[in-house]
Amino acid sequence: MVLIKFYVPSKLKEFLKGFAKENGMEMSELIRHALIYFHMAYLLGELKTPYDKLKKRFLETFDNAYKSRK
Secondary structure, X not given: OOOOOOOOOHHHHHXXXXXXXXXXXXXXXXXXXXXXXXXXXXXXXXXXXXXXXXXXXXXXXXHHHHHHHX
16 A cells, blocks of 8 residues: 545544544545545446536535524
8 A cells, every 4th residue: 555645624634533433444444435435436427416516516505404503
């Protein structure tokens, strides 16, 4: 294996760290699985929604969910 490094905002790092811990794995294992999953889905044509549309839908959905909790 080789080491790959990249920068993320500290809040994202803490989220990933906590999510990994809750699921009984190290953060590197979680990210490795996410990258493998993404690559398989991409190669099989399962990711048909363009990034900009997906991001817009994601933000609208979770912004509305957040507002409804207030």
